[in-house]
Amino acid sequence: MNLSGRKIVITGAFGALGSKVAVAVRAAGASVTCIDFSSPDRAPESLRGCVLLGGVDLGIPDAAAAALRAAAKQMGGLDGLVNIAGGFRWEKIQGGGIATWDQLYGVNLRTAVNAVQAALPLVGKEHGRIINVGAAASIKAGAGMGAYAASKAGVAKLTEALADELKDQGVCVNAILPSIIDTPANRADMPDADYARWVQPEQIADLVVFLLSNHSSAITGALIPIVGRV
Numbered sequence: 001m002n003l004s005g006r007k008i009v010i011t012g013a014f015g016a017l018g019s020k021v022a023v024a025v026r027a028a029g030a031s032v033t034c035i036d037f038s039s040p041d042r043a044p045e046s047l048r049g050c051v052l053l054g055g056v057d058l059g060i061p062d063a064a065a066a067a068l069r070a071a072a073k074q075m076g077g078l079d080g081l082v083n084i085a086g087g088f089r090w091e092k093i094q095g096g097g098i099a100t101w102d103q104l105y106g107v108n109l110r111t112a113v114n115a116v117q118a119a120l121p122l123v124g125k126e127h128g129r130i131i132n133v134g135a136a137a138s139i140k141a142g143a144g145m146g147a148y149a150a151s152k153a154g155v156a157k158l159t160e161a162l163a164d165e166l167k168d169q170g171v172c173v174n175a176i177l178p179s180i181i182d183t184p185a186n187r188a189d190m191p192d193a194d195y196a197r198w199v200q201p202e203q204i205a206d207l208v209v210f211l212l213s214n215h216s217s218a219i220t221g222a223l224i225p226i227v228g229r230v
Helices: 016-027 061-075 098-119 146-166 184-189 201-212
Strands: 007-011 031-035 051-053 080-083 129-133 172-178 223-226
Touching: 007 016, 007 061, 007 098, 016 031, 016 201, 031 061, 051 061, 061 098, 080 098, 080 201, 098 129, 098 146, 129 146, 129 201, 146 172, 146 223, 172 201, 201 223
Parallel strands: 007 031, 007 080, 031 051, 080 129, 129 172, 172 223
Antiparallel strands: none
């Protein structure tokens, strides 16, 4: 896929998934700005050559707006936003606390809404793309997944509503719904699992590149499961 000349912002870009996506998008020819809550010195070496904006709290609307404006100024425009920033916590409803629901709403949905609203005045209409990373658990949640799944269900509905809002403006809005991603953190949490059944970050990165490309111009409002063999 050729993304030459495209200008793309990726949130949560210093993490295990975000960094793989950023590398793939840049390898396809795009200019990439990586936004993350962590400081720039925490960014992986693989992101060398990307614009790095660290220490950004996307939960704060003004901070999100300032970061997106800075990214667009640095790159000379904005063609796409990939929302990967987020978090996970396993906690049963019985015996759990409302603080977990508030926390996961904040890091998974609030950040996405703020980033989207900040990006919309800047995104070009010719190749405009917004891609949100949701979760397969938002379709069917298991025990301990209530708060996480609810926050990611919000991401799905954000995607559908925004796609309908922008369908006559040439901007495609889609969401990717992964199952378990093969990351160091997930391996540490589930050391006895069969990692070969999980989704590889590179597989998600390939899907992101496709959705940013001209080949996806007829796809908007889609919630795309990518679940491996989980």
